[in-house]
Each structure stands twice: as C-alpha cells, then as structure tokens.
Amino acid sequence: MKRIMFYMAALICLTSVFTSCSKDEESLVTPSGEKLVTPTVRAALDEPNGQSPLTGILQAYPCQSESSTFFGNYVNGRLLPVCATYHITDGHVSGTNSPLSLPAGSYNVVYWATPNYEEPTFDKPAIHEPGFSEGVDVSTLYFSLRENPGEDTYRPVYDLVHAVQETHTAEDFQATLRRVVAGLKVTVTRDDRGAFSSEIKGMQVRIGSIAEKLNFYTGEPENQTKTVKFDLERSTDGTSMSNATVMLFPSAPNPMLELRITRADGSVETLSQNLTSTLSANTRLALAIVIKERFPGGNTGKFLIENWHEEQETIEFTVDAL
Numbered sequence: 001m002k003r004i005m006f007y008m009a010a011l012i013c014l015t016s017v018f019t020s021c022s023k024d025e026e027s028l029v030t031p032s033g034e035k036l037v038t039p040t041v042r043a044a045l046d047e048p049n050g051q052s053p054l055t056g057i058l059q060a061y062p063c064q065s066e067s068s069t070f071f072g073n074y075v076n077g078r079l080l081p082v083c084a085t086y087h088i089t090d091g092h093v094s095g096t097n098s099p100l101s102l103p104a105g106s107y108n109v110v111y112w113a114t115p116n117y118e119e120p121t122f123d124k125p126a127i128h129e130p131g132f133s134e135g136v137d138v139s140t141l142y143f144s145l146r147e148n149p150g151e152d153t154y155r156p157v158y159d160l161v162h163a164v165q166e167t168h169t170a171e172d173f174q175a176t177l178r179r180v181v182a183g184l185k186v187t188v189t190r191d192d193r194g195a196f197s198s199e200i201k202g203m204q205v206r207i208g209s210i211a212e213k214l215n216f217y218t219g220e221p222e223n224q225t226k227t228v229k230f231d232l233e234r235s236t237d238g239t240s241m242s243n244a245t246v247m248l249f250p251s252a253p254n255p256m257l258e259l260r261i262t263r264a265d266g267s268v269e270t271l272s273q274n275l276t277s278t279l280s281a282n283t284r285l286a287l288a289i290v291i292k293e294r295f296p297g298g299n300t301g302k303f304l305i306e307n308w309h310e311e312q313e314t315i316e317f318t319v320d321a322l
Contacts, residue, residue: 041099055115069137085097102169112160121247122246125157125247126146127143156247157181157247158247162177180250183285186232189240196234200261202262205259212225253278
C-alpha cells in the first residue's frame with residue numbers, strides 16, 4: 001500500500017517538481033517583495049463511525065479565496081501551477097516533498113488524499129489525472145477511469161478522500177476529508193464449502209454503472225455508465241476465490257454484477273444480476289457469492305449475495321460442474 005501511495009503522490013501532481021524545503025527557503029519572498037508563509041497542515045478522515053486522524057499522502061491545491069481558480073504554489077521563490085504534497089501520520093505532517101509556500105492571505109484549498117490501511121487492497125489501481133495550468137478553474141477538471149487496453153472496460157481506482165476548505169495563512173491549514181469512492185470485496189465459494197475443481201481456471205468480476213469521472217473541485221461522480229473489471233484469486237486450499245478490496249468510483253443504483261468463470265477448455269460462463277445495493281461514496285460492500293453445482297437431472301443453482309451491512313439477496317442460477 002505504501003508503494004501505491006507514493007505512486008499516487010507523483011501521479012496526481014505530474015506538473016510538480018518535488019523540492020525539499022530548507023530553513024532558508026522558508027524565508028523566501030515573492031518577486032514583488034511579499035514574504036512567503038509556510039502554514040501548519042493537519043487532516044482528519046470522516047468515517048461512518050466518526051472522524052479519525054488521516055494517515056497517508058495528502059495533496060493541497062490552493063485556489064484564490066472563495067473561488068475555484070487555481071492559485072498555485074511557490075517553489076524556490078517562483079509561483080508554479082503545482083500542488084503541495086505531504087506525508088501525514090495520525091493527522092499531522094510527518095514529511096513533505098513540496099509544502100505550501102504562499103503570500104499571507106486567504107485561500108480556498110482543495111485537498112485530495114490517499115489513506116493508508118493495514119488490510120490488503122487491490123495493488124494495481126489506476127486513473128487519468130487532470131493537468132494544471134496557471135489560473136485554471138479546477139471545477140472544470142476531473143479524475144477519470146483508466147481503460148483496459150483494447151477493451152470497453154476499466155481498472156479499479158485509488159482510495160480517494162477529498163475536502164475543500166477556505167483558510168487564512170494565519171491559521172492552521174486543516175480539513176476533514178470525505179471518501180469519494182466505494183469499496184468492493186467479493187468472495188466466491190461452493191455451497192458445500194468444498195474445493196473448486198481444477199477445471200475452473202479463473203474467475204473475473206465485472207461491475208457496471210460505475211461513474212466515468214469525479215469532479216476535481218466537488219468530488220462528485222459523473223456519467224455512471226462504465227464497467228470495471230478485476231480478477232479473483234484462488235485460496236491456498238482451493239475452497240474460495242476472492243479479491244483484495246477494490247476501490248471504485250460510485251455507481252448508479254443497482255449496478256449489474258457479472259461473474260465470469262473460465263474453464264480449462266477455454267469456455268467462459270457468465271452469471272449476472274443487478275445488485276439491490278448501490279456502490280455509494282464512503283461505503284464498502286462485501287459480496288459473498290455462493291454457487292450451487294448443477295447435478296445430472298437437476299436444474300437449479302444459487303447465487304447468494306450478502307452486503308457489508310448484513311443485507312442479502314438470493315439469485316438462482318444453473319452451473320455445471322465446479
């Protein structure tokens with residue numbers, strides 16, 4: 001996860017040249033003679049059970065006061081269209097590549113962060129990030145899904161949290177960030193809890209009605225029409241197929257879930273059903289899929305889904321030998 005966060009820090013702020021700031025740099029002034037201020041930064045995470053200190057990578061994008069017009073950040077005394085990047089531990093700065101360095105005054109700061117978690121998460125997320133220029137209106141910019149090459153499907157995204165906060169440089173720069181993505185973890189088992197046959201070579205999940213993009217300023221999703229795919233991995237004992245939690249842009253209500261089962265002969269069987277749940281921002285859905293094997297003379301199967309909040313639904317399928 002740490003590797004992902006460091007990659008994300010570089011990914012979101014591609015136009016930035018990370019520069020360590022020394023004591024001398026903190027006393028720099030603008031070309032017009034204004035003294036630059038390096039404010040204290042703190043951050044917390046807004047979770048269903050309340051707020052908790054953020055641990056992860058935080059990036060701050062200063063805009064002009066009470067607007068979404070990007071101001072930029074001073075680096076070595078030069079105003080550049082770049083963000084400030086911080087390593088945050090328990091809500092406080094533990095390191096920085098390029099801190100906020102601004103003339104005294106009020107700024108409307110857009111914050112984006114990637115939290116750090118102990119539990120496993122999908123290790124190959126990807127997004128398209130916006131480009132920045134001097135004076136750009138950040139409400140016209142977006143994070144967007146990254147395509148799978150040669151397909152009309154997309155990859156899971158990073159865990160992203162967001163806030164917008166008007167702050168004066170005389171105060172601490174702090175914000176409570178809200179998660180703007182949803183989490184999804186899928187576990188597939190047989191109804192008898194036995195091992196899957198060696199004839200089952202792989203399983204893949206495709207989830208539809210996912211937002212194509214998030215507005216950079218508001219964090220709101222748009223165009224919930226895309227399909228994201230990810231593979232499941234077989235457990236050591238062969239009794240389950242599952243994934244580390246994937247992060248997704250929020251979905252439209254009742255997205256279509258497909259489970260694609262690939263057999264040894266190359267054939268693919270697809271099980272599909274609309275979920276009764278919606279993948280909303282700041283929610284995690286745990287799907288337990290239980291498949292009942294079709295026996296000779298039988299004609300029923302079962303596809304049981306239980307979500308993170310203990311709700312469940314049962315969908316009937318017929319499935320050949322597993």
